[in-house]
Amino acid sequence: MSLDLDRIRKDFPALEQGIAYFDGPGGTQVPRQVAEAVAGAMTSGISNRGLGTAAERRAEDVVVAARSAIADLLGCDPGGVVFARSMTQATYDVSRALAKEWVAGDEVVVTRLDHDGNIRPWVHAAASAGAELRWVGFDRETAELTVDDVRAELSGRTKLVAVTGASNVLGTRPDLPAIADAVHEAGALLYVDGVHLTPHAPVDVAALGADFYACSPYKFFGPHHGVVVAVPELLERIHPDKLLPSTDEVPERFELGTLPYELLAGTTAAVDYIAGLGSDAADRRTRVLESMRTVEEYEEELFARLLDGLRQIRGVTLYGAPKRRTPTVFFSLAGHENQEVYEHLATVVVNAPASSFYAIEASRWLGLGDTGAVRAGLAPYTSPDDVERLLAGVAEVAG
């Protein structure tokens, strides 16, 4: 099946304003079905989780359904799905819990390609345990980060490697299965930031070799909260700080306080929405995989046009040229501030902001300082017309 762009665009009320949204990597727009699920949960008569009353059961059902939806999205065990305030929060929580077991002389590996959400929690956790931090760079021309780059920083003392599934500015998709093999050979754990990968590719956490995989539903049509998944057996071995009366069961012991039921209902609706984008297979996991393949194909073709168009505009520099990438491009225009490009695009109702987007290490590594460049990312609702409008807007600035 191919994507039915007209139908998809009608599902997104925000698109009615005529804005071309290229800021999906910062958070996608939301289909009506997701917003309705959030409102529906809030007005359905809901209490704290329990089995005594219908309202308690509704809360219970919302949580169980959301774990099952994430399991179908990522190909993992619903019993290993942990919900959090954000990916950043989830990663800080996991890092602090893991660091309790680390000692001076242990090593933790982070990369310059990652969003700070998958760097700073590890920097702080390593420091708290007296562990040594090791940095993996990436090729400044291609923006590739290879298994050899990672291997060079591994040792018998490595406890954990944190690496992105896809760069939220450069789009690079490192070879995770190969990296996972190297990390596991060294006896370490692999923590994958899947925030920017999940909206653009079919994901199978086990096949990727991730011990932990974190993502954020608001990057794939859902509400603002975070998720981290792992196999339940691994979670059983980790003991986060928690309140005395709260359950010690996995995954609940990682979820501090009351879960945001209405957001979880929205996340289930977001996964259902994805599953319906390009498949009518019987089971949801198959629908998700088929739909995400269709999304990938659609975005790849449209992205080729975007890259080609940008290359033809005088003065455009495209940062990185990774072979496997998400449809996200980071660029600047000679003689013009990034901010100027972003502001001009906004006047022609094209949203493509300029920043380092918290990928601050990557931005500095590329010599772009803390201000970064202009970023444009595609989503399944991006139309060929949106792309032409972006290109025309950039060409106007170039003069």
Ligand SMILES: Cc1ncc(COP(=O)(O)O)c(C=O)c1O
């Ligand atoms: C690649 C990547 N990782 C992590 C994050 C942080 O996610 P959250 O806002 O859920 O903490 C982002 C957000 O932009 C991101 O793009």
